[in-house]
Amino acid sequence: MTQSPATPLPPPNERRRLREAASLTQAQVAARLGVARETVRAWESGRTTPRGRRREAYTRLLAELAKTPRKRSAPEEATERPEETAPEAASLLTPAQAFDALYAFCAPALVRQAYLLTGRRGLARASVERAFQLAWQRWPEVARDRDPAGWVRATAYECALSPWHRFRLRHRHPEPPPAIASDRALLDVLLKLPPPQRRTLLLYDGVGLDLPETAAETEASTPATANRLVHARQAVAARLPDLADPAELHRRLAELASTARLRTAKPLTVRAGSERKARFWTRAAIAFTVALIGTTALTLRTAPTHYEPSVPPGEAVQGVPPRMAPGALSEAELELRAKLREETVSGPERLVPQAH
Known part of the structure; x- marks a missing residue:
């Protein structure tokens, strides 16, 4: 039977709060209800x-979430969207407390994504810490951003994929690969993808962003x-046919990230x-400014105090011999x-010039 339209349903803000309190992502709620994220x-x-029935199922789910919070598993934390699980910052939080809350909810997942x-544990940690x-240096700007977690994620990805790390x-020394053969094969395929395709594949099939969000972040x-997503999926499917299904690829990416123990x-x-x-x-910057000021003062001190006109053309210069023309x-x-x-003619034959 279809539920009556008068069925009580929490307001939109309360729906999101209940989901976040239960540590569920939008993709997980969508999977349980059989709808799109x-x-x-x-x-x-x-x-x-x-x-209709979707309203009834959604109402029951929200009621369950209000009673029994759900704990996340390690694979789900590996490639989840941090902004979907981070609580809304209260207005009474200090900047340090707000930053710590964002870091606590975003950093573990971002390290696994990096x-x-x-494919390097140390580089992944360093990239997230740098981001x-x-x-923190730009906290007023980041705190007012529409998506602070997305800002940090984009910065961490840029740091992780920077070409300067090769120097x-x-x-330069390779790290130990994963112990499981299937994880080694998947990580090898990922690292052989071009960085733009690798990043697009991770954001879309790993993190769960939609196509416009992935395009905006990249x-x-x-x-x-x-086009990048299609080519990346084709490359993965060519090496690992079992991962041709996007759902299976998402699951394997989560498992691979969770086994790193970062x-x-x-x-x-x-x-x-x-x-x-x-x-x-x-x-x-202060030292450079002081050095620049000192250099400028020294230049002004040693520079000529009067103008010395150059010698006009045609005037004789003393001490220089005159130019002699051939005569x-x-x-x-x-x-x-x-x-x-x-x-020269009476000398050896080899020295006699030949007339041509």
């Missing part, structure tokens, strides 16, 4: 309202993003490192030339 997002934003991008350090000695057009630094350590680097670069040979020079010619 975009549909759940529209319900939580208030753009649309479920009807590991899938690079959060930049976020660092510690990143700063590419939607057709170009779709740890993140404490938020206080990240904030302290960010402040330390900010002080270093501030002092470096007729003197009698002594003529005799010397004739003598040299006679001696």
